[in-house]
Amino acid sequence: MRVNLRWPSRAEDRFEKWIEQRHQERVLAGETTPRGPCPDEAFLRDLARKSKRIALSDPRVDHAATCPVCMRRLLTMRREHQSRRQKLVFVTTVATCVVIAAVITVARHEMEKRSLAANSAVVAETVNLWDAGAFRGQQPGQLQSVTLPAARVRLTIILPRFSSPGQYVVAVTHGPDGSGLVTEAATLANNRGQQETLSVNLDLRRAHAGQYYLSTTHEQDQASYYYPLQIR
Numbered sequence: 001m002r003v004n005l006r007w008p009s010r011a012e013d014r015f016e017k018w019i020e021q022r023h024q025e026r027v028l029a030g031e032t033t034p035r036g037p038c039p040d041e042a043f044l045r046d047l048a049r050k051s052k053r054i055a056l057s058d059p060r061v062d063h064a065a066t067c068p069v070c071m072r073r074l075l076t077m078r079r080e081h082q083s084r085r086q087k088l089v090f091v092t093t094v095a096t097c098v099v100i101a102a103v104i105t106v107a108r109h110e111m112e113k114r115s116l117a118a119n120s121a122v123v124a125e126t127v128n129l130w131d132a133g134a135f136r137g138q139q140p141g142q143l144q145s146v147t148l149p150a151a152r153v154r155l156t157i158i159l160p161r162f163s164s165p166g167q168y169v170v171a172v173t174h175g176p177d178g179s180g181l182v183t184e185a186a187t188l189a190n191n192r193g194q195q196e197t198l199s200v201n202l203d204l205r206r207a208h209a210g211q212y213y214l215s216t217t218h219e220q221d222q223a224s225y226y227y228p229l230q231i232r
């Protein structure tokens, strides 16, 4: 694409002024008869388009400046040429805007893709609740606070002492009563010596930083234990 944002140049403005002055001088001097024959259409078109490239000493220019027929033709051609040029500038400007918009859209898409890729890294976290108290229902106990990043988390939970083996559901919620579920995952507890541990994948990428609750629910007793959770 050829970009041409040139407005009529100063050289062309000067040329027009010069033609006008010549014309007035001739009229004032009573020289109303143009010298020589009318130049052909091609010359006038050249004069209208690329006036600054034509030597002012060319006798045909002198003729055009005094001949009302040539002058009228010349001015019409210049007006047409300028309006074509303005249209070209307009079209070029629109095309440039479209290209810029496309570039911005592609760049934004790339950035989103890259930030999503950066966010999709899995962060391993361990939460030790061995000595922790928790909410059971609405009863606050000795609370253990937990902090997790707003990312994809591979979470290992060491359950409080005396926890039962079996299937658990781990959930992140807004409320301490299971309301406002952010994410949850079910898993079977692993026994490590005396400790029961849970391993779950939690996607916390859409969670805003703030206060939440992490809960564990045993499939049989259906009692949920809630721990205050800070997402950073």
Ligand SMILES: [Zn+2]
Residues within 6 Å of the ligand: 034, 037, 038, 039, 063, 064, 067, 068, 069, 070, 071
């Ligand atoms: Zn003429």
